[in-house]
Amino acid sequence: MKANPQDRAGFMQRINLIWVSVAFGLIYWFLEALREVIVYEKGTLLQRLFAVGTIGFWMRLLVVLVLVLFGVAAQSHRDRFETHKKEQDFLDSHRPSMVWVGLGFSALYWMLESVRDYFLFDNLSLLEQIFIPEMLVFWMRIMAICIMLLFSVYAQNLIDARKKMELALRETNQRLQELDRLKSEFLSTVSHELRTPIAIMREGVSLCMDKGVGPLNEVQTKLLSDTLSSIDRLNRLVTDLLDLSRIEEGKLKLRKSVIDMCQLANKMYEAYKVQAKMKNIHLNLALKDCPVKIYADEDKVMQIFNNLLSNAFRFTNDGGSITLHVINKGSAIQCAVEDTGIGISQDNIKKLFSKFEQVGRVHGPGYKGTGLGLAICKGLVKKHGGKIWAESKMSKGSKFIFELKKAPFPKILIVDDEPSIIEIIREFLKEDGYRLLEAHNGYEAVNLATQEKPAMIVLDMKLPGMNGYEIVGRLKQDMRTKDIPLIVISAFDVDQEKLSHPDEQAAYPVITKPFDRETLRGRIRSILIE
C-alpha cells in the first residue's frame, strides 16, 4: 500500500489521541498492579486477586476500560465532524474536548485513590499522611497526571494548528484553482467569439484593398492598409492569448514525432530569407553534427523558432546579422537565435519570459508584438521538458537559447513470421528514428509487449501457434498492455467483432496484404503522433 505524506499525516492525527490514552492507561495499570502484588503479597494469586485490598486494582481496570472506550468514542465523534462541511466551526467550539477528557479522568482517579489512601492510613492525621513515605506514590501519581495533562494540551494544540493550516491551505488552493479555471475558460470563449468579427473586418477591408469592388484613391488605400495591419495585430493577440491559455490550462497536447533539428533550422532559414534580404540583415545558419534527431512536436518547435526569429528581426537594425544555432549536447539539443540587435539590460532579462512584458517596445508604425511570444515559448519548451533562457549585452546583441532533452525514441513491436515483411518495416522505421522490437510468434509477442511496453504493435494475423485473435485477446486482458495501439496486417478479412474488446467500440486499423509501404508508414506515423 502506498501512503502519500498527506494520508500518513491524517492517519497519525486520527489515531494518536486514542493511543496516548490507551498507552498511558495500560502503563499505569501495570505499574499499579505490580505495586498491588508487592503490597498484598500474602496468599495465593487467586486469593490476592479477590482480597479486599485488590478492589483498587479492579476499579483501576474498570476506569482504564472506560477511558479507552471513551477515547474511542470521542475520537470517532470528532472524526465524524471533521469530515463535515462546517469543520472549522466545529473545531473552534469543541477544541478543548480532549483536554477535558484527560482532566476529568485524572481528577476522578485522583479522588478515588485519595479516598482509598485515606482508609489505608487512617491512624494518621491528614497532614501526617501527606508526608509519610507511602504517600510517595500519591505524589508520583499527581506528577504523572500533571505530565499527562501538559502533554495532552500540547498535543491538542499541535493538532489543531496543523488542522487549521491544512484547512486554510486547501480552501485557498481550491479558490485559486477555480479562479484560474474561470480565467482560462473566459479567455478561450472570448477569443473564439472575437475571431468571427475579426474575420469579417479583415475580409471586408482586404476585399476593398484588392480593388475587386472598385478603385481606391491614395488616402483610402493608406487608411485601409493601416486598418488591416491593426486587425492583424488584434488577431495575433487573440491567437497568442488562446495559445497561452491552452498551455496554462494544460490542454495543449504535443504531437511528437522524430524530427531532425538541422532540417527544421534549414526550413526556418528558407522561410526568413526573403525578409532578411528586405531588411538588409545577414541571416546565418550554424549547424553542427547534423543530423540531430529528437522526439518532439515539430509544429511547436517551429512556433518557438518563429517567435524568437520575429523578435530578432524586430530588434536588429540594417546591416546587422541573425544566426540560427543547433548544437548537439549529447543528452540534449541546444538551439539558439542570436542577433546583433539593440540588446537587453540585465534587469529586463529577468522579466522577459513573463506575460505582457514588452521590453524595448518599438514605437511608431510597423509590426507590433503581443508581449506574449516569449511566455508562449517558455510554455512550449517546458511542455517538452526543456528550458529556455536569454543572454544579452546592451547594444551588442542578444542570444535566446532553448534546450530540449533527448527523450528515448518510441519502440514499436513488429509481430510477423515472414522475415521479408519485417525487413520492409524495419527499413522505414529506422529512417524515421523509431526503435524496433521483433517477435516471430505469439509467445514472443506477448512477452515483449509486457516487458518492453512498446508505443505501438504491428501485428500479422496469421502466425504459427497462437493466432492474431488470441494474441489480441491476451494483450487486452493484461493491464500493462491493454492500452497499446495496434495495427493489424492481414491477407484475409478481419473479424473486427472477434478482435475488439467488448467494452471498446473502436475498430483496429487493418492493412490488407499485399500492402503499400507508404500506407503502413503513414498509418504508423499518424497513430504515434496522437
Next chain:
Amino acid sequence: MALSKILIVEDEIEFANMMKIRLELSGYKITMATDTQSGVDAVFNEEFNLLILDLMMPGGGGFALLEQIKDYREKRPLPVVFVTGKTITSEVQAMIGAFQVSALFTKPYDPAEFIQTIKSLAQISD
C-alpha cells in the same frame, strides 16, 4: 464555359457575403445557405463542385451536414472545405480525416491562400 458552382453554408451572413463576393470575383457561381438543414437541401437540389462549411452552425454544424450527405458523396465526389473560428482540437482533426475534408481554414483566413486552395479543388471546367 460552365461556371464551377460552390455552396457556402455559414450562419454568419456578413462573412458568408464577403466570401461570396471574393469567390465571384474569381469566377465562381455561389449559392448560400445559413443553417445545416437548408445546406443539406441545397446539396440534394443542385449539383455543386465544392462545399464550404462552417464547423458550428444552428442545426448541428458542418459535420452533421456531412453525415447527412454521406451516401450522396459516395456516389459523386464533392470536395469539402471548412472555415471555422474554433480552435482545432485533436477530435476535430480526427473528424476531418474521417469525413475526408480537403482543407481547413481558421478565421480570419489569408485570402490568397484561400483562393489558391479553392482553385485547386474546384477547377473551372471548359
